[in-house]
Amino acid sequence: MQYLKLLRPKHWAKNAFLFIPLFFAGEIFNVEKIMWLLLGFACFSALASSIYIINDYRDIEADRMHPVKCKRPLASGAVSKNTALVVFFLLVIGGLGGACLLGSKFAFVLSIYFVLNLAYSFGLKNISILDIFIVAIGFVLRVKAGGVLSGIAVSEWLMLMVFLLALFMAIAKRRDDIVLKIASGKDMRVASKGYNMDFLNVSLALVSAVIIVAYLMYTMAPATMERFHTYRLYYTTIFVIAGLMRYLQITYVENDTGSPTKILYKDRFIQLTIFLWILSFYVIIYLMPAILPADKSFFE
Numbered sequence: 001m002q003y004l005k006l007l008r009p010k011h012w013a014k015n016a017f018l019f020i021p022l023f024f025a026g027e028i029f030n031v032e033k034i035m036w037l038l039l040g041f042a043c044f045s046a047l048a049s050s051i052y053i054i055n056d057y058r059d060i061e062a063d064r065m066h067p068v069k070c071k072r073p074l075a076s077g078a079v080s081k082n083t084a085l086v087v088f089f090l091l092v093i094g095g096l097g098g099a100c101l102l103g104s105k106f107a108f109v110l111s112i113y114f115v116l117n118l119a120y121s122f123g124l125k126n127i128s129i130l131d132i133f134i135v136a137i138g139f140v141l142r143v144k145a146g147g148v149l150s151g152i153a154v155s156e157w158l159m160l161m162v163f164l165l166a167l168f169m170a171i172a173k174r175r176d177d178i179v180l181k182i183a184s185g186k187d188m189r190v191a192s193k194g195y196n197m198d199f200l201n202v203s204l205a206l207v208s209a210v211i212i213v214a215y216l217m218y219t220m221a222p223a224t225m226e227r228f229h230t231y232r233l234y235y236t237t238i239f240v241i242a243g244l245m246r247y248l249q250i251t252y253v254e255n256d257t258g259s260p261t262k263i264l265y266k267d268r269f270i271q272l273t274i275f276l277w278i279l280s281f282y283v284i285i286y287l288m289p290a291i292l293p294a295d296k297s298f299f300e
Contacts, residue, residue, distance in 0.1 A: 002073045002078040002079050003073070003079065003087070005072070005073050005078075006049075006052075006053060006056070006072075006073045006074070006079055006084060006087065007049040007052070007053075007087075007091075008048075008049060008052045009045075009049075010261050010262075010265065011048065011052065011261050012041075012045040012048065012049075013261055013264060013265075014048070014139070014142070014261065015041050015044040015045055015048065015142060016041075017139055017142035017143050017146065017162065018037050018040055018041055018044065018142055018143070018145055018146035018149070019034075019037055019041075019146060020143050020146060020158070020162070021143060021146045021147040021150055021152040021154050021158070022034070022037060022146065022150045022152060023278075023281075024155075024158060024285075025150070025152045026228070026285050026286060027150070027152070028282075028286075030150075033149075033150045033151070036102065036149045036150065037146060037149055037150060039098065039102055040099075040102060040106060040145060040146070040149045042098065043094075043095045043096075043098040043099045043102065043106075043110060044095070044110065044113070044142065044145065045095075046091045046092075046094050046095030046098070047091065047092065047095035047096070047110060047113065047114050048117075049091050050087075050088050050091035050092045050095065050114075051114070051117040051118065051120075051121060053074075053084050053085075053087060053088045053091070054088055054118065054121050055120075055121040055125075056072055056073075056074045056075065056084070057074060057081060057084055057085070057088075058121060058122070059075075060074050060075050060081075062189070063075035065186055066180075067180070067184070092114070095110070095114075096110065096111065096114070099111075102149065103148070103149070105148045106145055106148050106149050109141055109144055109145040109148055110141075110145060112141060113138060113141045113142075113145070116134060116137065116138070116141075117134070117138060119134075120134045120135075125189070125190075125191060126189075126190035126191050127191060127194075128191045128192075128193070128194025128195055129194065131170075131174075131191045132167060132170035132171055132174060133167070135166060135167075135170040136163050136164075136166035136167040136170055137163070138166070139162050139163070139165075139166035140159055140162055140163050140166070143158065143159060143162050144159070155223075155224075157214070157217070157218040157221065157224070158218075160214055161211065161214055161215055161218060164207060164210055164211045164214060165211060167207055168204065168207045168208055168211060168244075168247075169247075169260040171200055171203050171204050171207060172204060172247065172250075172251045172260070173260065174191070174192070174195055174200055175195075175197070175200040175201070175204065175251060176251075176255070176256070177189055177192050177195075178192060178195055178196065178197055178200060179255045182197075201252075204248065204251065208244050208248065211240070211244065212237070212240065212241060212244065215237060215240050216234060216237055219233035219234040219236065219237065220233075220234055228284075228285050230284055230285065230288065232284050232288065233281070233284055233285075235280060235284065236277055236280045236281050236284070239273045239274075239276050239277035239280065240277065242273045243270060243273035243274065243277070246267070246269045246270055246273065247263070247270065250263060250267065
């Protein structure tokens, strides 16, 4: 169980972003492409786990002072440093080796992800603002990798919204670090010295507003309506706003945004909004065209 915790399999849910291009392209039932994406998911998960291990390896002392991170396998001493390094190298070899078999372009994107996050673990995470941007870029690379594997061109709007959403969650996570700092009097990470509550509160409000505007512009853009043959995508905005408001409620009212993955697994409201957003999008782009064809005059 400790070795499994070392890999942090719960965080593999982030790699589901690989499937986003396939879903938005209306090809979610393409079995062949899904199989390729599942293999890519495994490669991404292996490399993501390797990054978690090397990050925990370098942060053992800092994690021991954290009320939650002190229970991690390396910080608690449940797994030795040498064993963790062996697992790290095995995951890197397996992840990059598998990526090469899936194609040079996918391997290139995955390599960028690995190098960027390795640099993050070895010092870039200590630079405020840059640290959250690197986290957000990691999600964009997942989407890009999904597009490469499935042979689907990813629109600039989609890349932008993924980046903004990831940036939003990263800011909320840093805010949680500041809450812990106020309670304990200790910095949970070096980059926390470059943040305070006012700055993060303003940043959250700014990014959440931009997300909503960008999403509305995406759903109502002529290119988007032409691509999906419908003008009804803006209906889904209600679930985007509801999900963001719930996340802000968790952040400002409950002061509990330490892990976006934890929220995804435990918060029923967030789960419901994501499910309804996916369902509404599915109905609009997969089912509705056959039932209610778009008004041709709308596109003329």
